[in-house]
Amino acid sequence: xxxxxxxxxxxxxxxxxWPCTIGRGGVRADKxxxxxxxxVGSHRIVGLLYRPDRMARPAPWALxxxxxxxxxxxAKDAGYxxxxxxxxxxxxxxxxxxxxxxxxILLTDWNWPNAEPGRGxxxxxxxxxxxxxxxxxxxxxxxxxxxxxxxxxxxxTRLIVSPNLRNSARNEPPKTKYP
Numbered sequence: 001x002x003x004x005x006x007x008x009x010x011x012x013x014x015x016x017x018w019p020c021t022i023g024r025g026g027v028r029a030d031k032x033x034x035x036x037x038x039x040v041g042s043h044r045i046v047g048l049l050y051r052p053d054r055m056a057r058p059a060p061w062a063l064x065x066x067x068x069x070x071x072x073x074x075a076k077d078a079g080y081x082x083x084x085x086x087x088x089x090x091x092x093x094x095x096x097x098x099x100x101x102x103x104x105i106l107l108t109d110w111n112w113p114n115a116e117p118g119r120g121x122x123x124x125x126x127x128x129x130x131x132x133x134x135x136x137x138x139x140x141x142x143x144x145x146x147x148x149x150x151x152x153x154x155x156x157t158r159l160i161v162s163p164n165l166r167n168s169a170r171n172e173p174p175k176t177k178y179p
Contacts, residue, residue, distance in 0.1 A: 003158045004149075006038070006165060011139065014152045018145050024134035027165040031110075031120040033075050036136050038161060039110055039123060045157040047107035048150060049095065054103050058150045065102065069095040073121040081115035081122055102126055104146055108159055125149070125159070 004013040006027075011018040025037030048062040049069075057064075072079040074090035084092060095102050106125035115121070120137065128140030139159070141149065 002152075003160050004153075005160045006139065006162070008165065011141075011149075013149060018141060018149060019131065021128045021132060021134055021140040023137035025137065027161060027163075029163055031137070033073065033118050033120050035120070036134070037120075038135075038137050038139065039120060040161050040163045040165075041110070043108040043110050043123060043159045043161070045106050045125075045153055045155060045159065046109045046112065047105075047155070048153075049102075049105040049107065051096065051103040054100070058104060058147065061155060062150075065095045065105075067096055071095055071122055075117040075121075080117060081111050081120075082113075100127060100143070101129065104143075104150060106150060106153060123159075 002014050004011055006022070007017070009017055011020045023036045023038040025035045027040060028035065028037035029040040031037050031039035048059055049065045050058050050062050052064040068086040070084045070086060070088050070092040072082055072084045072088070072090060072092050074080055074092065077090040079088070079090065095105070104127065108123045108125070110123035111119045111121065124138040125146070126138055126140060127143045127146050128135070
């Protein structure tokens with residue numbers, strides 16, 4: 001199995017460099033909820049979610065995002081950093097969004113399955129808003145690239161985020177080239 005390695009040029013995976021965006025908070029070893037950072041470490045791919053009303057099942061192991069699927073980001077709640085369902089009052093993200101940002105999501109094991117409160121909720125691999133526009137800590141890709149990555153990835157694939165990507169002075173994200 002091939003590792004995904006985040007570099008200053010993008011994500012290296014399966015013999016190719018994929019342009020990507022990372023969190024607005026840069027790369028951090030001390031990730032915290034709400035800091036917008038992409039956490040340093042070796043993170044495993046543990047799931048694949050997709051919008052069945054917008055695309056065909058991308059892989060046999062993919063699960064549909066249903067109406068009412070949410071992701072808890074409330075560090076004080078027992079459902080923190082878990083898939084939850086409506087009705088759900090604590091802070092959360094709606095996985096079934098009006099925009100296409102979460103139409104296809106690779107889930108990592110960042111702070112999962114036994115979430116440590118405040119350490120930061122899910123790190124997803126999902127489509128980017130546009131080239132160079134940062135995420136809230138996730139790794140974002142061009143939509144067609146994300147589909148190709150999903151076809152090449154499998155449960156257990158590692159996403160490696162090196163501490164060498166941090167810019168100690170300003171904590172800037174890696175520089176990537178956009179085709």
